[in-house]
Amino acid sequence: MTTNTLPILDGHNDTLLHLYSQERGSGRSFFEQSELGHIDLPRARQGNFAGGFFAIFCPAPGKTQAMKERMIVTETGYEVRPFPAIEHAYAQRMTGEVIELLYHLEAESAEQIKVVRTVDELQDCMQKGILAIILHFEGAEAIAPDLDNLESFYQRGLRSLGLVWSRPNDFAHGVPFGFPRSPDTGPGLTAAGRELVHACNRLGILVDLAHLNEQGFWDVAQISNAPLVVTHTAVHALSPSTRNLTDRQLDAVKASDGIVGLNFGVSDMRTDTNSDPNLPLTVMVRHIDYLVEHLGIDRVGFGSDFDGTTVSREIGDVRGLPKLVSALREHGYDEAALRKLTHENWLRVLRLTWP
Numbered sequence: 528m529t530t531n532t533l534p535i536l537d538g539h540n541d542t543l544l545h546l547y548s549q550e551r552g553s554g555r556s557f558f559e560q561s562e563l564g565h566i567d568l569p570r571a572r573q574g575n576f577a578g579g580f581f582a583i584f585c586p587a588p589g590k591t592q593a594m595k596e597r598m599i600v601t602e603t604g605y606e607v608r609p610f611p612a613i614e615h616a617y618a619q620r621m622t623g624e625v626i627e628l629l630y631h632l633e634a635e636s637a638e639q640i641k642v643v644r645t646v647d648e649l650q651d652c653m654q655k656g657i658l659a660i661i662l663h664f665e666g667a668e669a670i671a672p673d674l675d676n677l678e679s680f681y682q683r684g685l686r687s688l689g690l691v692w693s694r695p696n697d698f699a700h701g702v703p704f705g706f707p708r709s710p711d712t713g714p715g716l717t718a719a720g721r722e723l724v725h726a727c728n729r730l731g732i733l734v735d736l737a738h739l740n741e742q743g744f745w746d747v748a749q750i751s752n753a754p755l756v757v758t759h760t761a762v763h764a765l766s767p768s769t770r771n772l773t774d775r776q777l778d779a780v781k782a783s784d785g786i787v788g789l790n791f792g793v794s795d796m797r798t799d800t801n802s803d804p805n806l807p808l809t810v811m812v813r814h815i816d817y818l819v820e821h822l823g824i825d826r827v828g829f830g831s832d833f834d835g836t837t838v839s840r841e842i843g844d845v846r847g848l849p850k851l852v853s854a855l856r857e858h859g860y861d862e863a864a865l866r867k868l869t870h871e872n873w874l875r876v877l878r879l880t881w882p
Contacts, residue, residue, distance in 0.1 A: 534653050535848050536870040537579030538758035538788025538830030539663070539737070542566045544584050545834050546632070547625050557632055558639075565833035565844040568639060571658055574845040577870060578643075578652065578659030580687055580735075580758055583625045584835070585618045585668055587611070594704070604800045607704035610694040618668035619676070626683055629662065642684050646877050653870070663687035663735070663758075672697040672719050674726050681730050686881060688727055689735040689758070690720060690743065693770075698723050702740040706800055707767035710776075715742035721750055728752050731882035737770075737790075737830075744776055753880050754785035759830030761795045762817045768795045777821040786876045787818055788830020791838040806839040808854040815855065815868070824864050828872045 545552030545564050555561045560569035566576070587610070597608040633640055640658040643649045652659035662684040664670075670677055670688075691701035698720035700713045716724070724747055727734050734751060735758045736744050748755055757780065763771035772780070772787065780787055790796075793806045796814055818827045831838065833845060841850060852865060860868070 533575060533852060533865055533869045534577035535575050535579075535829065535852070536577055536649075536653075536659075536873040537833070537848075538786075538828055538873065539580050539582060539665075539790075539835070540566055540831060540833040541582050541584055541665070541835030542833065543581050543625050543629060544586070547628055548586075558636070565831075565838070568636075568658060570845050574848040576658070576845045576848060578649070578661070579873070580661045580663040580830075581629070582663045582665040582689070582835070583622050583669075584665040584692060585613060585621050587613050588617055604706040604708070605704075606708070609703045610692075610701075612695050613668055615668060615671065615697070618666075619671075622664065622669035622680075626662070629660065629684075633660075644684055644686060644881075646874060646881060649877070650874065661686050663689065665689045665735075666692040666694075666696060666701070666738070667698050667723060668696050670698070670723065674719075674723060677723070677726055677732075678730065681732060685732060687733040687735055687758070688723075689737055689739075690716075690723070690747075691738050693738050699743045699746075700740050701738045702769045705769045706794075708769045709741065709767075710744075710763070710769045710771070710773065711741040712769060713740050713742065715740070715746040721746070724751050731880060733877070733880045740769075741773070741776070744779075748779045748783065751783075753783075754876050755780045755783040756785050756787075756876060756880070757830075758788045759790040759792075759832045760787060761790050761792075762814050765814055765817060766796050766798060770795050774821060777818070781822045781826060784826070784876075784879065786826050786828055786872055787822060788828045788873075789814055789818065790836070791829075791831040791833070791842060792836035793839055794837065802837055804837050804840045806841070808839065808841050808851060811839065811842075811851060812854055812858050816858075824867055825872055825875065827868055829869070 690699045693701040761771045794802045
C-alpha cells in the first residue's frame with residue numbers, strides 16, 4: 528500500500544468539546560498521544576492531518592438524555608425524539624470559555640498550532656507543518672438574535688458558522704435524526720436566520736448547512752451569494768438518513784460551486800440502521816464516488832466528524848486518514864484528484880468565501 532504524504536484538511540471535528548469537557552474527554556491533553564478520542568497533536572502528525580474546522584458545540588446544560596435513550600425503533604429503522612432548544616445566554620458563555628481554551632492551547636503550543644483567519648495563513652501553516660485551526664460554531668445559539676455580537680466573534684476568529692445542530696434555534700430548524708426518512712422535516716429559516724446569512728456573507732464567514740433541514744437548505748440557497756457548503760454529511764440515495772443530502776440538494780451545491788465534506792459516521796453511510804463500526808473502506812469510497820459523480824471532482828472533501836461520531840474501525844482515529852487516501856488511490860483516483868479531495872477543494876471554497 529502506497530504511503531500517503533498529502534496534507535489533509537478536514538471539514539469537521541468536535542475535539543474542542545472533548546478538551547473542554549472532563550466528562551467527554553476524560554481530561555486528555557491535546558499535546559500528548561492518547562488512545563482516547565480521535566485527535567491529538569501527535570496522532571495528527573502521524574495521519575498527515577494539516578488541520579481544518581474545529582467546532583464549538585454546546586450540549587444542553589446538565590444531564591441530558593443520550594442519543595440512544597431518545598431513540599425510538601420503528602418497523603423499518605429509527606427516529607430520535609427531537610432535542611429541545613438551548614438558551615442563548617448559556618451558549619454564549621460556554622462558547623466564550625471554549626474560545627479562551629483554544630487560544631490558551633495556541634499559546635501553549637510553541638507555534639505548533641495556529642488559529643487561522645485567512646487562506647494565506649492557512650497555506651502558510653500547511654507549508655511550515657503548523658496545525659491550522661479554523662474556528663467553527665456548530666449551531667448559532669451563541670449568536671444574539673439581533674446579531675449584535677456576530678462581528679465580535681468574527682474579530683475573535685470565527686470564520687465558519689453552522690446555522691444549527693439537530694435542534695431548533697432563533698435562526699433555523701435543525702433536522703431531527705431519523706432513518707429512513709427525508710430531510711424535509713419542517714419550516715425553514717426565520718427572519719433572523721435570513722439576516723444572519725446576509726451578515727455572514729458580508730463579513731466573509733462561511734455558512735455551513737450541515738444539520739439543517741431541507742427547507743432551510745433551500746432558503747439559504749435562494750439568498751446566499753456564497754458557495755453552498757455542507758461540512759460533514761453523506762449521500763441520502765445510499766443511506767437515507769435525515770442528515771444526508773438528496774440528489775436535488777447535491778445539484779444545488781454544484782450549481783453554487785460549493786463543496787460537500789464526507790461525514791465518516793458509520794450510521795450515516797450504511798444502508799441499514801446498524802451502527803457497528805466494522806464498516807469497510809469500500810463503503811466510504813462508494814459515497815465519495817457518488818459525490819464526485821454528482822458534484823465533480825472539485826467539490827468534494829473530507830468532513831470526518833472526528834470526536835463527534837462513531838467512525839469505521841478501519842479508520843480508527845486521525846492516524847487512519849492515509850488508509851482512506853490509499854483506498855481511493857487503489858480505486859483509481861490519480862494524484863491530481865487526491866490533492867483536490869484531501870485539501871485543494873477546501874482551499875478553493877475558502878478563497879471564494881473569505882475576504
